[in-house]
Amino acid sequence: LLKNGKVTDYEALMIDKEGSQTYCSITAKLVRDRHGNPVKIVGSLRNINERKRAEEQIHALTRELMKSQENERQRISRDLHDNVAQELSAVKIGFETLFDHQPAIPPEIRRRVSEMSRTLQESIKAVRDVSYDLRPPALDEMGLVQTIFQYCHDFSEDNGINVDFHSAGMKNLKLDFDTEINLYRLIQESLTNIKKHAGADHVTIRLVAAFPNIILRIEDNGKGFDVQKRLSTLSEEKRMGIRSMEQRAKLLQGKMEIQSKPMQGTKISITLPYKDNKSGS
Ligand SMILES: Nc1ncnc2c1ncn2[C@@H]1O[C@H](COP(=O)(O)OP(=O)(O)O)[C@@H](O)[C@H]1O
Numbered sequence: 452l453l454k455n456g457k458v459t460d461y462e463a464l465m466i467d468k469e470g471s472q473t474y475c476s477i478t479a480k481l482v483r484d485r486h487g488n489p490v491k492i493v494g495s496l497r498n499i500n501e502r503k504r505a506e507e508q509i510h511a512l513t514r515e516l517m518k519s520q521e522n523e524r525q526r527i528s529r530d531l532h533d534n535v536a537q538e539l540s541a542v543k544i545g546f547e548t549l550f551d552h553q554p555a556i557p558p559e560i561r562r563r564v565s566e567m568s569r570t571l572q573e574s575i576k577a578v579r580d581v582s583y584d585l586r587p588p589a590l591d592e593m594g595l596v597q598t599i600f601q602y603c604h605d606f607s608e609d610n611g612i613n614v615d616f617h618s619a620g621m622k623n624l625k626l627d628f629d630t631e632i633n634l635y636r637l638i639q640e641s642l643t644n645i646k647k648h649a650g651a652d653h654v655t656i657r658l659v660a661a662f663p664n665i666i667l668r669i670e671d672n673g674k675g676f677d678v679q680k681r682l683s684t685l686s687e688e689k690r691m692g693i694r695s696m697e698q699r700a701k702l703l704q705g706k707m708e709i710q711s712k713p714m715q716g717t718k719i720s721i722t723l724p725y726k727d728n729k730s731g732s
């Protein structure tokens with residue numbers, strides 16, 4: 452108030468003598484005399500308990516939604532991997548051994564069966580890829596850093612976009628699963644956007660533990676975009692990528708910043724507080 456001369460919708464938690472708490476929104480102006488000395492404050496104080504409660508409810512709801520989305524993904528991923536892919540593999544082996552010890556089969560039939568077997572192989576790969584995308588199985592086994600490393604490597608190979616991944620100070624952190632999966636999803640969505648929109652050929656990803664924060668930076672050398680302009684039209688267009696990234700960052704009590712200008716690439720920074728797995732949260 453002293454610095455800017457006014458505050459608008461400043462949120463404060465008021466605690467009275469009995470200890471009961473009220474969230475207030477303060478909008479106020481500082482009035483100065485002719486010499487610039489502050490003489491009085493004019494303003495209003497509004498009880499915003501209801502608004503606060505509604506915000507907390509939305510927050511809790513979003514968290515639950517994202518959790519159940521992850522659970523559902525895990526279920527579908529496991530079904531695809533353990534049932535569909537397994538059965539397709541069994542059929543493929545059946546095809547490959549169908550004519551063993553049967554010299555009288557005409558070459559044309561042999562050719563068609565081996566063609567079907569090849570198509571099956573492609574289906575198996577497609578199912579495995581979808582399953583992998585839905586739920587990175589390595590997260591539990593190899594840990595976050597190694598899983599991201601692998602993901603970036605695969606992404607580079609598949610899309611011809613060079614992805615450099617660096618991490619520092621992460622090895623000894625024990626992150627909870629929520630944090631790990633959200634960091635992974637943030638990278639996944641960023642790389643998807645880069646592939647779809649950026650026209651970049653190089654990406655640098657840094658994941659750094661800098662106590663008390665974890666910092667994730669994703670930078671591409673693509674064509675960039677006018678962030679303010681683009682963000683203001685996202686809702687109408689029902690585009691959810693960037694907004695769901697913001698939600699994820701917020702769920703982890705962090706924040707996300709996008710810096711981009713046309714022709715100058717895009718830089719996304721996400722900062723979250725590090726929570727020790729053991730201390731719970
Ligand atoms: N890395 C990027 N480079 C250039 N433009 C981007 C990048 N990431 C996002 N954008 C722009 O931001 C928009 C919103 O992204 P997003 O919310 O993920 O929606 P969608 O990917 O479905 O279009 C995109 O349509 C694109 O115009």
Ligand SMILES: [Mg+2]
Nearest residue numbers: 643644692693
């Ligand atoms: Mg997107």
